[in-house]
Amino acid sequence: MVFNDNTQVAPLLKDSLKRLEYRGYDSVGLATISEGKIYIKKDKGKIDEVEERITLTDLPGNIGIAHTRWATHGGVTKLNAHPHHCCTNKLAVVHNGIISNFLDLQEEIEEMGHKFISECDTEVLPHLIEINLRKRKTKLKEAVIRALKRVHGEYAVAILHEDYPQQIIVARKDSPLVIGIGSNAVFAASDIPAFLHLTNQALILEDEEIAVLTPNRVEIYKLSDPNTIIPREPITIQWTSEMAQKGGMPHFMLKEIHEQPRAIRNTLLIDPENIIDIAKMINNTKNVFITAAGTSFHAGLAGSYIFNNLTKTNNRALISSEFIDNVGNIIDDDSVVLGVSQSGESMDTLTALKFAKKAGAKIISITNVVGSSITRLSDHIINTQAGPEIGVAATKTFVVQLIAFCMLGMQLGKIKGAIDQSEFRDLKHHLDFLPDIVQKIIINQEENIKIAADQFSKKDNFLYLGRGINTATASEGALKLKEISYIHAESYPAGESKHGPIALIEPDFPVVFVAPPDDTQERLITNIMEMKARGAKIISVVEIDDLKIQKLSDIKFIIPSKVPNIFTPVAYIVPLQMFAYFSAIKRGFDPDKPRNLAKTVTVH
Numbered sequence: 001m002v003f004n005d006n007t008q009v010a011p012l013l014k015d016s017l018k019r020l021e022y023r024g025y026d027s028v029g030l031a032t033i034s035e036g037k038i039y040i041k042k043d044k045g046k047i048d049e050v051e052e053r054i055t056l057t058d059l060p061g062n063i064g065i066a067h068t069r070w071a072t073h074g075g076v077t078k079l080n081a082h083p084h085h086c087c088t089n090k091l092a093v094v095h096n097g098i099i100s101n102f103l104d105l106q107e108e109i110e111e112m113g114h115k116f117i118s119e120c121d122t123e124v125l126p127h128l129i130e131i132n133l134r135k136r137k138t139k140l141k142e143a144v145i146r147a148l149k150r151v152h153g154e155y156a157v158a159i160l161h162e163d164y165p166q167q168i169i170v171a172r173k174d175s176p177l178v179i180g181i182g183s184n185a186v187f188a189a190s191d192i193p194a195f196l197h198l199t200n201q202a203l204i205l206e207d208e209e210i211a212v213l214t215p216n217r218v219e220i221y222k223l224s225d226p227n228t229i230i231p232r233e234p235i236t237i238q239w240t241s242e243m244a245q246k247g248g249m250p251h252f253m254l255k256e257i258h259e260q261p262r263a264i265r266n267t268l269l270i271d272p273e274n275i276i277d278i279a280k281m282i283n284n285t286k287n288v289f290i291t292a293a294g295t296s297f298h299a300g301l302a303g304s305y306i307f308n309n310l311t312k313t314n315n316r317a318l319i320s321s322e323f324i325d326n327v328g329n330i331i332d333d334d335s336v337v338l339g340v341s342q343s344g345e346s347m348d349t350l351t352a353l354k355f356a357k358k359a360g361a362k363i364i365s366i367t368n369v370v371g372s373s374i375t376r377l378s379d380h381i382i383n384t385q386a387g388p389e390i391g392v393a394a395t396k397t398f399v400v401q402l403i404a405f406c407m408l409g410m411q412l413g414k415i416k417g418a419i420d421q422s423e424f425r426d427l428k429h430h431l432d433f434l435p436d437i438v439q440k441i442i443i444n445q446e447e448n449i450k451i452a453a454d455q456f457s458k459k460d461n462f463l464y465l466g467r468g469i470n471t472a473t474a475s476e477g478a479l480k481l482k483e484i485s486y487i488h489a490e491s492y493p494a495g496e497s498k499h500g501p502i503a504l505i506e507p508d509f510p511v512v513f514v515a516p517p518d519d520t521q522e523r524l525i526t527n528i529m530e531m532k533a534r535g536a537k538i539i540s541v542v543e544i545d546d547l548k549i550q551k552l553s554d555i556k557f558i559i560p561s562k563v564p565n566i567f568t569p570v571a572y573i574v575p576l577q578m579f580a581y582f583s584a585i586k587r588g589f590d591p592d593k594p595r596n597l598a599k600t601v602t603v604h
Contacts, residue, residue: 001195002063002168003185004215010059013066016187016194017047021593025068027081031092033165034061040092042081063166065158067094073102074119083160084123086130087114090162093129095122096190097154097175105150125157133161141212144169145226148210154347156190171210171223176345176373179203179211179218181234186213192237193388201234204371235371239388253391253484253591257577258442261435263396264570266385267403268432272411278364278380279411285336285362288315291323291352292340295394295479296401299366300340301472302569303405309469309566310413323352333360341365342389342397344372353377366404368397382408391592393484395577398476399438402570406431409566430564434571440560441574449575452539452555453582456510462487463501463536464576465494466514467524473514473541473569477576484591485584494520494527507535513553514572517546518565528552539579541572 001009001016013030028050029042039059043050047068050056067082074080083092099105102121109127110116116123125147132143140161148155154174161167170177170188180187180195180202187195188211192202203218205211210226212219220230249255282288288307290300297319304317318326320339331337337356341349344367357363357377365378368386375381384400410427413419419427456462462481466474471493478489492501494513505511511531515524525548528538532552540553543562550556557575584591 001185001187002166002213002215005062005184007062007185008060009062009064011057012198013064014047014051014057016189017066017068019193019197020068020189020191021047025070026076027069027071027078028056028067029069029081029083029094030056030059030064030066031083031094031160032059032061032064033160033162034059036162036165038085038090038092038160038162040083040085042083043078044076044081063160063168065092065094065160065168072098073121079118080120082120082122084118084120084126086126088130091126091130091133092160093122093126094158095125096156097173099124099151099155100153101151121153124151129159140164140167141169141210141221141226144171145210145223148173148223158188166214168213169210170205170213172205173208174347174350174373176343177205179205179213181218185215186218188213193390196237196240200237200240202237203232203234206376207373251391251581251590251592253393253395253581256389256391256396257574257581259387260396260399260442260574261439263384263386263400264403264435264438266387267400268407268435270382270385270404270407272407274380274382275407275411276415278382279408279415281362281364281380282313282336282408282412283415285334287330287332287335288313288338289323289327289331289335289356290315290317290338290340291320291349292317293320293346293348295398295476296340296342296346296349298472298476298479299398299401299405300338301475302402302469303338303340303409305469305472306405306409306566307412310409310419311416312418313412313416318352320346320348320352323348324355328355328359331356331359331361335359335361336364337361338364338366339374339378340401341367341372341374342369342394342401343367344369344374346374350374350377366401368400392594392597393480393580393591398573399570403431403434406567406570427564430567433561434563434567437559437561437563437571438574441558441571442578444560445557445575446578449557449578450582452557453579453586455555456537456539457485457487457583457586459510460488461504462489462510462512463497463504464489464491464512464514465497465527466491467494467520468518469566470514470516470568470572473572473576474512476569476573477512477514477580480577480580481583483597484580484594485587485589486595487583487587494524497527498530502530502534505531505534505536509534509536510539511536512539512576513541513549514576515540515542515546515549516559516563516565516568516572517543518568521546521549525549525552541575
């Protein structure tokens with residue numbers, strides 16, 4: 001950030017980093033410029049711990065950059081923390097992303113006499129910039145562009161230099177970076193919450209662009225055309241800084257679980273004409289693919305089932321990291337690819353969609369983030385209306401992705417004649433009632449789920465089983481438990497449980513069944529009996545009137561109303577989210593900051 005007055009920037013930088021703590025990190029650092037001299041402080045540890053040891057906030061100056069690092073290249077050490085500097089100590093760089101060719105570059109730079117002091121890939125950047133600046137009459141922007149053209153991989157960078165005391169250079173490639181425009185300052189960050197308390201005006205920096213930030217001006221250029229300023233108007237961020245706070249809840253994750261009824265209601269208000277246009281595009285296409293990663297992939301799995309059953313549309317759901325290897329040779333201009341991503345910046349999903357677009361496919365995105373990279377690749381966009389999601393473990397963005405698939409599937413089914421107008425109206429009625437059902441689950445089941453978490457949180461292993469569309473629900477439930485409570489949890493289609501996983505079952509082994517009263521119920525009961533015969537403890541997510549499965553269960557998470565089969569994941573995942581949350585709390589872990597995981601939240 002850079003101010004046009006004497007505002008001391010270090011305390012504001014620290015405060016902004018605190019607002020991004022949910023992303024996960026292991027070290028922190030700041031760099032500022034004052035009276036023509038650069039100052040850097042950094043160390044391993046949490047922000048408050050480092051502040052107590054070395055007082056980050058006393059760095060002088062009205063311009064500065066800051067960073068929290070999650071270790072990739074090199075261990076968790078002070079030397080590996082950002083910012084990184086050059087041999088002259090006149091230049092500081094912070095960087096998100098990975099430079100894949102850093103070893104080759106480092107060897108080349110060292111042969112020129114430069115000394116590296118860290119194990120980080122990032123350190124090649126300040127050295128490359130320094131080398132370029134030594135060339136005759138090279139300005140900082142030009143030196144940065146030349147350096148970035150040498151690196152392979154992805155990056156979002158911010159650069160300070162003593163000789164440019166009122167200028168920050170930022171650039172991005174395949175890693176998010178957003179610029180904030182204030183009345184007396186300019187800001188840049190990877191996530192909007194970093195500066196949302198200071199301004200709600202934002203410019204989205206696009207891929208392979210560079211920007212020069214000064215106190216009263218932002219100049220944006222293409223890396224490929226550094227002499228032409230790109231005009232761009234700021235957008236207004238509709239959610240407030242307060243919305244991104246915990247609202248009296250102990251953790252963001254619990255707050256966001258409680259926000260799910262509102263998120264569903266808001267998403268149901270999406271313009272139906274947009275959904276109809278997208279359904280028409282899919283109807284006119286031969287090949288339909290759904291691709292996503294993590295939680296969004298589980299939404300995509302459920303979405304594939306919805307398409308199969310409501311629309312009789314042949315489609316495939318694929319994990320983004322496997323997309324090109326799996327279907328790369330059959331993507332063409334008669335294909336449509338639905339990319340699902342909470343942030344719109346998921347790297348594997350972006351890579352898959354870029355490949356598909358280059359092959360001629362039409363791109364549809366389902367995302368919670370306006371202006372994100374995935375939306376800019378897309379021919380059509382469904383912007384879900386979850387509001388900001390700060391917790392690393394996705395909750396409300398999962399359910400609104402499911403709602404988007406339900407809405408799209410219903411419209412496509414009507415267009416194809418797979419469902420008639422009466423069936424459409426009946427489904428719409430049930431869909432509109434889902435927020436109330438989710439609200440009742442949260443209110444009525446919380447104490448019951450706390451008790452279950454107390455009972456089972458010391459277990460080392462869980463098995464999650466479901467059939468049909470709820471194989472996706474079981475997978476998402478298992479993911480939630482493992483990523484925030486660090487309990488090993490495995491999910492399987494229930495019919496496959498006897499082909500291997502059943503060998504793990506011993507007395508008191510917890511097995512979770514996602515068990516709606518649909519046409520898979522009789523077969524699911526057989527699976528429950530197989531587990532009970534081997535001493536398993538049965539935890540079921542079950543409808544209130546389903547006494548058959550309740551009688552077979554040791555623990556019951558009750559769904560208060562009948563839900564049509566294709567909508568069941570929206571309701572049946574909620575108790576499993578809460579179970580994961582309370583298990584993490586019982587085990588003494590912070591559910592908002594799971595180890596080794598991070599998250600991108602940009603614009604909604």
